[in-house]
Amino acid sequence: MVARLTRPVRGLKPLQNSCINPWISSHTAKRTLHLSSQQSAKAKNPLPRSPPPTKPAIDANPLIYRTSKQAAQSPNTSLKPPAANGEKATVDTIFQQRKWAFMGAGFAALALGFYITSVVASLVKSPTPSCAAGACANPATAGPNGTPLMPTGRPPGLEQAKGDERRLSAETFDRELDVPEFIGGYKKLRKEMGKWARGRVLEVAVGTGRNLPYYDWTELVEGVMPLQGEKAEAEREKLRKEKEKREQKRARKVKRAMKAKGEEVDVEKAKLPGRFDGEMLSYTGVDISADMMGVARTRLRDTVPGLKMLLRRIRAEPMPERGTVVDILDSRVRLCIADAQEPLPLPPPTTAAPPDADPGKYDTIFQSFGLCSVSDPVKLLSNMASAVQPGTGRIFLLEHGRGYFDFLNRWLDQTSEKHFNKHGCWWNRDIEAIVQEAARTVPGLEVVHLGRPLLRMAGTTLVIELRVNPDAVAQKT
Structure with a gap:
């Protein structure tokens, strides 16, 4: 039996076709009324929000056997997330990045300390007999104190x-x-x-x-070095290019010399090989x-x-x-x-x-x-x-x-x-x-x-x- 509605349901349009099955229309109206009542109840009594998920506790004994499912669900605590831009690197990270520089500085400090220790230890000793009288102050021509160590x-x-x-x-x-x-x-x-x-x-x-x-040695061996074999032509071409570079470099030096001295410079003489360092x-x-x-x-x-x-x-x-x-x-x-x-x-x-x-x-x-x-x-x-x-x-x-x-x-x-x-x-x-x-x-x-x-x-x-x-x-x- 379908109960008769005492008042019109909100949101339902009146039936336009009188040929519709009365059982279907009444069933539709009932379902619509049921949904509307649920929506109004939710609006009056909203459901409480669920609390945020908590982080799983770290296992106190990592050596206990876990199943594959548990291992997959447990977080990997060995991998640390990358540091943020503003976060400072740890001492261990800095050492790993610059360990060779630190090791080199350590060896240099060790060598310097050994050198200073040797100097100080030698200074506290008494002077050797050959220098006791001050003959070593200026040994210009021979060994100290006139010794035969020439x-x-x-x-x-x-x-x-x-x-x-x-x-x-x-x-x-x-x-x-x-x-x-x-x-x-x-x-x-x-x-x-x-x-x-x-x-x-x-x-x-x-x-x-x-x-x-x-x-x-490039100027010295030019034109004298024997060139034989398959690489002779390549060597000649290499020497030719080097000669051009040297001539250009020499010309620049001549110009700088003229500007620096402020006087006439014999350009032809300056172009001769062997004039510059x-x-x-x-x-x-x-x-x-x-x-x-x-x-x-x-x-x-x-x-x-x-x-x-x-x-x-x-x-x-x-x-x-x-x-x-x-x-x-x-x-x-x-x-x-x-x-x-x-x-x-x-x-x-x-x-x-x-x-x-x-x-x-x-x-x-x-x-x-x-x-x-x-x-x-x-x-x-x-x-x-x-x-x-x-x-x-x-x-x-x-x-x-x-x-x-x-x-x-x-x-x-x-x-x-x-x-x-x-x-x-x-x-x-x-x-x-x-x-x-x-x-x-x-x-x-x-x-x-x-x-x-x-x-x-x-x-x-x-x-x-x-x-x-x-x-x-x-x-x-």
């Missing part, structure tokens, strides 16, 4: 070795200098000074050839030690482009006590065993000198750690002054000696004999005083620059530039 330019360890052991000792001596020179900054200084090589170059006390990798036309290396020269020969072979095709790795003939060891590339590259305190070899005649230059003089002379290794350093400076081109030629010295502080100089005095026995040089000499004495006694020799770079070395490293004044030479002669 520098010869050879490390004493090499002189005591015999046969093949002497060459191995020279190679070991060279390798042992790698770390001290890197820490001391000498490697950087050698590289910078190598850029100053110009024209016909003479290196005195070449030693094991530690300056050789820092010279520019870095343009080396020939190289002659001199050292008194045959064993050290053997190491220098190997380094020269590995450094100069193309020399591996012309020089054997090991010299077949025994190393002479005096004379030429290498004479190659039309005498543009030479190594000679000679005493630098005696007359030095002349430049190669095959290298044409500029029209206004003396063909028997060098344009650049280098000398590294030689004044501390000879018995008469003033005589060595006099020899170099007689071999350099007056006026335009330069002598460059890289030396170590007494520094700024008295306590450091005392330490140099106390350890000088031990250092001499290992390296063959007195590192406590007053190099500045030696150079000034030579400038007073050698005709025309002038100090252009005397600097003490490398602040961490406390003034014990010196870079010196010398020249010979042609006017002073003319007056004294």
Whole structure:
């Protein structure tokens, strides 16, 4: 039975068709009334909101076996969400990102601490007998206190070795200098000074050839290096492009020179090779030690482009006590065993000198750690002054000696004999005083620059530039 409605239901349209089944119409009206009553009840009594879901508790014992379903539902607490932009990185993250920098700084601090500890420990000791009377204050010409330990330019360890052991000792001596020179900054200084090589170059006390990798050999080997084989054409094209670049670079230097000097510059003369720094036309290396020269020969072979095709790795003939060891590339590259305190070899005649230059003089002379290794350093400076081109030629010295502080100089005095026995040089000499004495006694020799770079070395490293004044030479002669 369908109950009769006592009042019209809201939202129902009156029936337009009287042919509709009365049971369907009454059933529809009843369902509509039921839905309307539910909506009004919901409006009067709204359902309470469900609380936000809570985070699942972290398992106190992660080792308990879980089912796969539980493992899938449990959150992965090992993966941390990425840090927000404003969030600071943790100490662990910073260390992981910069661990190599921290490790390098730690090793550097350890080395510095060891060095400082060694210095302090040596200072608290009593002075050695050879320096007790103050004879080491200025050992200008010989060993301390008149001892017979006269520098010869050879490390004493090499002189005591015999046969093949002497060459191995020279190679070991060279390798042992790698770390001290890197820490001391000498490697950087050698590289910078190598850029100053110009024209016909003479290196005195070449030693094991530690300056050789820092010279520019491109001008020197041009037109002399043999080109054979399949790669000959490619090498010629490469040399041609390098020559064009050098000519453009030289032209820019000429323009800068004209602007800087404010006077007329002979452009054609300035365009000649060997006029600017870095343009080396020939190289002659001199050292008194045959064993050290053997190491220098190997380094020269590995450094100069193309020399591996012309020089054997090991010299077949025994190393002479005096004379030429290498004479190659039309005498543009030479190594000679000679005493630098005696007359030095002349430049190669095959290298044409500029029209206004003396063909028997060098344009650049280098000398590294030689004044501390000879018995008469003033005589060595006099020899170099007689071999350099007056006026335009330069002598460059890289030396170590007494520094700024008295306590450091005392330490140099106390350890000088031990250092001499290992390296063959007195590192406590007053190099500045030696150079000034030579400038007073050698005709025309002038100090252009005397600097003490490398602040961490406390003034014990010196870079010196010398020249010979042609006017002073003319007056004294």
